[in-house]
Amino acid sequence: MSLRVPDHCTPSAVLARAAAAAPEAFDGLNPRNLIDGQWEAVGEPAPQITPVDGSTFSQLPKIDGESATRAVQAAARAHRTWAQTTFEHRQTAVSVAVESMSQVRDDLALLLAWEIGKPWKLACADVDRCLDGVRWYLDNAEHMLSVDVEDAPYKRQALPGPVSNIASWNYPMSVLVHAELVQLLAGNAVIAKTPTQGGAVTLTVAHALMARAGLPATLVSGDGSRLSDPLVRSPEIGAVAFVGGRSNGGKIAAQLVDTGKRHMLEQEGLNTWGLWEFSDWEGFAAHLRKGFEYGKQRCTAYPRFVVQRKLVDQFLAAYLPVVQSVRFGHPLAVTDGAELPALDFGPLISAAKATELEGRVAEALRHGAVPLYHGKREDGQFLDGQDISAYAAPVTLLAPPGASRLMHEEPFGPVDTIVVVDTEAELLAQMNASNGALVASIASDDAAFATQLAEHVQAFKVGVNKPRSRGDREEPFGGRGASWKGAFVGGQHLVHAVTQGPPGEQLYGNFPGYHRYPVT
The missing domain is CATH 3.40.309.10 (Aldehyde Dehydrogenase; Chain A, domain 2)
Structure with missing residues (x-):
């Protein structure tokens, strides 16, 4: 039986609609870098190969360390202004960005199909999970920013600098963009590095709509070996959020040792x-x-x-x-x-x-x-x-x-x-x-036995007769052992991880020298 790609789903058609949706963000059909609120045609072009059929999908504009440092400094300036805005202002801007993305939802999903090989329904689910998740935070984040200190109201504040996001290629929308939008809602400017292996065009469209909504977002492409130092160690950076393998995560953890920066480093484990x-x-x-x-x-x-x-x-x-x-x-x-x-x-x-x-x-x-x-x-x-x-x-x-x-x-x-x-x-x-994992499950007819056994499994979430997932709303998410370092996220924990609370506050997480795990 002969197969074909529908005309509206071909790479040229999908890229053309992406460029039409955000012309300021493209140089022809190739993405630009978003630095200091402007889309710049800077960086050395490198072919982005689609895994779907091995063809060149776009040219990734890879910047050098000097340009990355300039981007971080600009993000820090934007952060100082954004941190002083009201929650209502931030809520409106994030809402505008989310609804703008919902208007191009199908094309974002088609971009994911070409860039990282996701089947159609899973690509749609990635986009929808991002948008629906952020809508939940739009309704619930304000009370997460409020705490009582000695019976007096206290408002959590933005971090001293922008949040730097370095994420893997597999969930550009539901992990990376979702996290950025919550970080922005909490009062922080954000800077993100596109994954080298895929997702840059999807992220370009999403960030163009974020920028149009007035959100202080920065998006850069480049090799980790060149950009890691400015995106991790720059004194302007307020926190680092990383999703990826243990090798790269370990290198980032080593870079953070003497900085005291907030960090959320999600690394793989054998679930x-x-x-x-x-x-x-x-x-x-x-x-x-x-x-x-x-x-x-x-x-x-x-x-x-x-x-x-x-x-x-x-x-x-x-x-x-x-x-x-x-x-x-x-x-x-x-x-x-x-x-x-x-x-x-x-x-x-x-x-x-x-x-x-x-x-x-x-x-x-x-x-x-x-x-x-x-x-x-x-x-x-x-x-x-x-x-x-x-x-x-x-x-x-x-x-x-x-x-x-x-x-x-x-x-x-x-x-x-x-x-x-x-x-x-x-x-x-x-x-x-594997010295720690993110999730695990135990299948047993004796649920009490399984629950007791789960306490000894070195995974953050342990299911009984069902799988566990990352989640990003009410319950926290993290890992044990070498699968995670830093603050736990999810629900109020995600908001707390990227804001400052009252003096002496201890973050929920597993920072060096301090282990505080939830009961699974």
Whole structure:
């Protein structure tokens, strides 16, 4: 069956509408940098390759450290003015930006499909989650800024300088833009670095609408090696928010050691699902299918299953039909007259990542892992002659050996590993294999047992018979061990992380020398 990309979904059509929606932010069809309130055509152009088909989607204008320093200094000037505005003024401006983004919601989603390979429905969900989440803060943030000190009202204040945001490519809207808009609502100017691997055009359109609404936002592109120092260590920066891998997060943490800056550093961890004395396999299978969304390229994916030995046959009976039915391929390819496909995932973020993942699977197999399922890339839904080098089919390995990276590290792709255990002590040890994680789950018919066991799992959120997610409203979010450093966020904790409270206040988080975790 021949597939095609609808005319309105082609890269040229989507880019043309993006440039028309925010002409000031583009040089032709290529994004500019937003510095000191102006869109500047500065920086060395570098091709941004779409993982969908390996073609060049746009040219990323990478600035140098000097330009980044200038951008930070301009953001600091804007911050001093913005911090003095009323909450009502900020609320109106953020609301205008949100509603402007809602007018171009479909095109933002199509940009995400091309830039980072998200299937249509997941791309829409990314945009919607951002906009709906910020609307919730617009209704609730004001009381989060008010506290009573010795029975007297006290208003939390903006930080001494702008918030610097360095985020990964996988959720440009629902993580990065969402965080920025809440930071702005709380009284801070913001500066963001576009992820080098994808999302720059989506962020350009979003920031153009933010700037039009009068919000003091800065957006720059460039290599982390050049921009990290000004975006992290500049004395003007009031806080650093990072989302990414442990290697880069560790480098940023080292840069922050002697600065005393506020920070929220979200890093990956191996999220695990433990199964012990369990029987609801139908319900479990429903969670499994959803778990493959976006090819498990997200910080709250579950790539590790730790299974009680006597449950292995029942687990596989539920698991294997799900993994065999997963649908992947070109996120926008359709047959004539059909709707955009409802795929579980599209490509990985790059051909290099697909190659890396293949190497990790091969390494585990060499050291003795048992292949339970090894899908074929060619089974995906693709255009005739399409470059499919960034795609990866699902893989499931039993008993990854300790010598393989898959035993201790998050694969960030559609590769699952299964570990079989005989005792509760083994279950905990294997669930804690990566020195901390963001989320985990325990499946057990004995909910009281699972809840008790959860206290010993080194993950920030532990679900009982259900997965946990990042969340960004009422409950806090963070990590344990090496998966997170700094202030916890979510709901009032996000607002508190980017504002100053009364003297002597301790932030909710895990800053060096101070550990304060919530009860899961």
